Amino acid sequence: MSSETIGINQGANEHADDPANDSGAGILIVVSSPSGGGKGTLIKRVLRTVDDLSYSVSWTTREPRAGEINGREYHFTTPDEFERMRAGGEFLESASVHNHLYGTAWSGLEATKEGRDIILEIDVQGAASVRARIPDAVSIFILPPSFDTLRERLTARASETPDNLALRLKNARAEVEHYRDFQYVILNDEVERAAGKLAGIITAERARASRNAHVARRVLTTFGADNSKV
Numbered sequence: 001m002s003s004e005t006i007g008i009n010q011g012a013n014e015h016a017d018d019p020a021n022d023s024g025a026g027i028l029i030v031v032s033s034p035s036g037g038g039k040g041t042l043i044k045r046v047l048r049t050v051d052d053l054s055y056s057v058s059w060t061t062r063e064p065r066a067g068e069i070n071g072r073e074y075h076f077t078t079p080d081e082f083e084r085m086r087a088g089g090e091f092l093e094s095a096s097v098h099n100h101l102y103g104t105a106w107s108g109l110e111a112t113k114e115g116r117d118i119i120l121e122i123d124v125q126g127a128a129s130v131r132a133r134i135p136d137a138v139s140i141f142i143l144p145p146s147f148d149t150l151r152e153r154l155t156a157r158a159s160e161t162p163d164n165l166a167l168r169l170k171n172a173r174a175e176v177e178h179y180r181d182f183q184y185v186i187l188n189d190e191v192e193r194a195a196g197k198l199a200g201i202i203t204a205e206r207a208r209a210s211r212n213a214h215v216a217r218r219v220l221t222t223f224g225a226d227n228s229k230v
């Protein structure tokens, strides 16, 4: 499975306004933030409120947390199986994050063939890999309002060991520096407002002229336009 078989626009297509983006394939929407930045909550909301949007379930070698279900939050796997998949070219991207492996499998992106857009909830390294391989992807960074808020959220979640919590907070300092690499930044100070912005970005990206030439062509021919020129 590859980007070609699933129809994602890939290659040296650096300009989002390039007409080559108009294939009718779905958009890959990359959402990153430090652990505890609240991206999971925002993504759940837009999946409920925005049509034709799917979520890519990642693969990971970390242990499931209480309440997590294999195949829903993640495909939980062993380091050996993860390495076998990686060697077999099954991942669009993969990275080591907070001492565990995480990856996005091509097989989870099939829905883009039917024109559905897909959200990838991945770390800043994974986001850089996706941008390099799929320049047409849309990238969004969720910024927590402050370091203290992030620490409070992560501590309240009580999902990590003290060592892992410390590691996640340490890594967060470097991760937030990467906000500049993203096309959009959303300050997650109030969930409703931030979710509204995320939905708004998806709506705007869908309306780009460059993604809608096939629609415009259909309409323009009803105006008598020469199909070879529109």
Ligand code: 5GP
Pocket (backbone or CB within 6 Å): 032, 033, 034, 035, 058, 059, 062, 093, 094, 095, 097, 098, 102, 103, 104, 121, 122, 123, 124, 125, 126, 127
């Ligand atoms: P958590 O263990 O809290 O679920 O996730 C830890 C970090 O790994 C988060 O920043 C999350 O976005 C990131 N992550 C989850 N899935 C993937 C993936 O498929 N690829 C990459 N690169 N990062 C991921």
